[in-house]
Amino acid sequence: MVSSFQRYIINKTATYIVLWFLAAFLNFLLPRIMPGDPIGRYLETLYNMGQGTTGGIVQVVPEAEKLRQQVIEQFGLDKPPYTQFFLWLINFLRGDWGYSLAFPNLPPVIDLVKQYLPPTLMLLIPSLVISWVVGNYLGAYMALKGGKVDKIGLSSMQFISLIPAYWLIIVLVFIFGVYYKILPVSGKPGYMIPSLSFDYIKALLYHWILPMTTITLIGIGGWSIGMRAYVIYQLNANYMKYSKALGLPQRVLGRYAFRNAIIPQFIAFAMSFGGLFAGNLLVEMVYGYPGMGSLLSMILGRLDIFGMQAIFTFTATMILVANYVADIMYGFLDPRIRRGITEVVE
Amino acid sequence: MKPLTKLIGVSKSIRQTLLGDLFTNKRFVIGFTIFLFIILLGYVGSLFAYPDPWKISYYTPGGTDRCTDDLRYLPPSPEHLLGTDNNCRDIYTWLVVGLKNTIWIAALAGVIGTLIATVLGMIAGYKGGLLDDVINFSANFMIVIPMFIVLLMIVGYVPERLRTSMLVAVVIGLLSWPGPTRVVRSMVMQNKAADYVDMAKLTNFTSTEILFKEILPNIASYIFLIYINSFSSAIFTEVGIGAIGFGPFDAVTLGRAFNAMLAGGAITLGLWWWFMSLGLVVVFLSYSLLLINLGLQHVFNPRLRFTVYAV
Numbered sequence: 001m002v003s004s005f006q007r008y009i010i011n012k013t014a015t016y017i018v019l020w021f022l023a024a025f026l027n028f029l030l031p032r033i034m035p036g037d038p039i040g041r042y043l044e045t046l047y048n049m050g051q052g053t054t055g056g057i058v059q060v061v062p063e064a065e066k067l068r069q070q071v072i073e074q075f076g077l078d079k080p081p082y083t084q085f086f087l088w089l090i091n092f093l094r095g096d097w098g099y100s101l102a103f104p105n106l107p108p109v110i111d112l113v114k115q116y117l118p119p120t121l122m123l124l125i126p127s128l129v130i131s132w133v134v135g136n137y138l139g140a141y142m143a144l145k146g147g148k149v150d151k152i153g154l155s156s157m158q159f160i161s162l163i164p165a166y167w168l169i170i171v172l173v174f175i176f177g178v179y180y181k182i183l184p185v186s187g188k189p190g191y192m193i194p195s196l197s198f199d200y201i202k203a204l205l206y207h208w209i210l211p212m213t214t215i216t217l218i219g220i221g222g223w224s225i226g227m228r229a230y231v232i233y234q235l236n237a238n239y240m241k242y243s244k245a246l247g248l249p250q251r252v253l254g255r256y257a258f259r260n261a262i263i264p265q266f267i268a269f270a271m272s273f274g275g276l277f278a279g280n281l282l283v284e285m286v287y288g289y290p291g292m293g294s295l296l297s298m299i300l301g302r303l304d305i306f307g308m309q310a311i312f313t314f315t316a317t318m319i320l321v322a323n324y325v326a327d328i329m330y331g332f333l334d335p336r337i338r339r340g341i342t343e344v345v346e
Numbered sequence: 347m348k349p350l351t352k353l354i355g356v357s358k359s360i361r362q363t364l365l366g367d368l369f370t371n372k373r374f375v376i377g378f379t380i381f382l383f384i385i386l387l388g389y390v391g392s393l394f395a396y397p398d399p400w401k402i403s404y405y406t407p408g409g410t411d412r413c414t415d416d417l418r419y420l421p422p423s424p425e426h427l428l429g430t431d432n433n434c435r436d437i438y439t440w441l442v443v444g445l446k447n448t449i450w451i452a453a454l455a456g457v458i459g460t461l462i463a464t465v466l467g468m469i470a471g472y473k474g475g476l477l478d479d480v481i482n483f484s485a486n487f488m489i490v491i492p493m494f495i496v497l498l499m500i501v502g503y504v505p506e507r508l509r510t511s512m513l514v515a516v517v518i519g520l521l522s523w524p525g526p527t528r529v530v531r532s533m534v535m536q537n538k539a540a541d542y543v544d545m546a547k548l549t550n551f552t553s554t555e556i557l558f559k560e561i562l563p564n565i566a567s568y569i570f571l572i573y574i575n576s577f578s579s580a581i582f583t584e585v586g587i588g589a590i591g592f593g594p595f596d597a598v599t600l601g602r603a604f605n606a607m608l609a610g611g612a613i614t615l616g617l618w619w620w621f622m623s624l625g626l627v628v629v630f631l632s633y634s635l636l637l638i639n640l641g642l643q644h645v646f647n648p649r650l651r652f653t654v655y656a657v
Contacts, residue, residue: 023487023491026491026496030499030500034500159633162629163625164586170621171622173613174616178616179616185613185614274491282589286589297590308502312495315492316491320490
């Protein structure tokens with residue numbers, strides 16, 4: 001006999017597998033229906049490397065057409081679309097993500113991701129944790145205090161959460177990098193080759209402070225607004241009125257409200273990963289921090305279809321996993337679902 | 347069939363109190379003032395701007411076509427209210443022209459997104475069944491995938507000459523329906539169970555009539571709120587993709603101005619008036635829209651006025 005909670009998990013798992021297939025299919029389809037000539041762009045890059053001139057090789061050199069056919073054959077782009085899709089899907093799951101056309105030496109995309117992902121995670125995870133904790137405390141404090149603290153706090157948090165991250169980092173760079181000259185003006189750790197050496201990590205940390213501060217600050221705004229609303233909702237709930245009538249001290253009431261309000265914030269924590277990842281890309285691109293944002297801007301600028309396909313699918317996978325975890329957590333944290341008392345209301 | 351409100355006859359005074367409430371609502375008044383000010387900056391401000399944002403410095407009489415070093419990076423002056431950039435172009439002109447274009451792009455994107463959301467949400471919420479399942483599933487799917495990344499992917503593939511403001515607006519609009527659709531859907535579902543819908547059914551209204559003459563007027567105010575939200579986030583999106591060079595290529599927008607500012611090295615050169623003016627316009631524009639939204643919410647939903655602060 002399958003319990004309600006098990007059925008819930010099975011349901012969710014099936015849904016997310018379907019979602020993943022859809023996302024992968026979309027990522028496969030989009031590059032192929034878009035205008036633009038990725039192979040031509042790659043050949044141009046190659047040609048410019050050798051000649052030091054720009055533009056138009058594809059039209060000018062008669063051998064270009066032959067070369068193009070060769071490249072298309074090598075990458076299997078002449079095979080029927082469904083064969084291409086399944087070949088790509090199987091290879092993706094195996095860890096063979098193809099070769100990036102953005103760089104003339106065709107590095108494997110997975111190597112690029114291995115190199116650029118750690119700095120991004122180094123940025124995202126601490127900032128998510130810090131902004132979540134601080135934001136929740138601030139939000140609960142505002143809601144429990146009420147009055148002027150709440151009013152001023154809420155409007156300032158609303159203002160903070162509306163500042164575009166890519167602009168805030170510009171302002172911070174100006175203040176700390178240009179005016180006071182204590183922090184670097186660009187996220188690129190010199191001309192060092194990315195590696196796991198101590199020196200590189202030290203340099204990276206130095207360039208990590210500003211983007212980290214930026215996304216943490218803006219995150220605090222968003223989390224505190226959400227938490228404030230949840231706590232106020234709890235304070236207005238009937239059980240709270242009852243407890244108040246029983247004469248429980250204010251401190252205990254506040255704790256009750258906080259504990260109940262934090263549950264949706266746990267779920268939001270896991271869910272926010274995707275949005276944060278996307279928002280963070282812009283910060284990285286603007287600051288030149290050597291993370292996924294920088295990699296993506298290189299790949300997008302050079303129409304690297306294999307790179308885009310792999311990186312977008314990888315991103316979608318990460319986001320879906322985070323959401324899946326959030327959904328399962330939701331079932332777990334809410335005892336009504338865990339014990340199978342109620343069905344989950346979508 | 348006449349709408350029920352007409353049959354029963356709702357007094358006009360409701361509308362009057364609504365407007366009265368609106369203009370005594372502090373948030374709305376502040377937000378609306380800021381919003382008006384920014385719109386005026388775009389339209390009246392462009393009277394003080396040069397006609398062509400691309401034209402190289404007008405500083406010398408008649409304007410030259412050559413960008414020499416003494417015309418580059420000029421500080422703010424009466425001739426150039428926000429100075430000139432690395433290509434000797436007038437920054438103030440870029441700001442006001444960009445502001446106007448961005449507002450139009452965001453307005454159009456908001457209309458497209460809200461329209462799709464309203465239609466899909468009403469169908470899903472009212473009809474239910476398989477159609478509802480399909481719409482709801484696709485909305486949830488689209489919400490999980492960050493739209494900004496999909497947008498980047500689409501505009502990244504489109505060659506520059508095809509990347510017009512119209513295209514960017516349409517793409518932003520087409521990608522912004524999932525969240526609003528769910529809101530409209532749940533509102534329609536709530537309204538579907540209301541007594542007035544039962545009454546309309548008894549009066550032999552068809553479902554189209556019920557949807558458009560009964561439910562739609564009831565949720566119209568919320569749809570307007572949704573529109574303001576979409577408008578605001580479309581501004582963010584346009585400036586975001588523009589800043590990294592994937593915005594519209596046929597016009598000067600705020601995003602493009604951001605991109606020019608980054609490329610021009612405003613930060614390292616310490617030209618604070620350049621990046622502060624651009625950023626503050628975006629921040630205050632979205633803050634004013636938020637205030638307008640909150641103000642309208644309080645007026646549309648009187649219950650909020652009593653519960654939220656009743657702690």
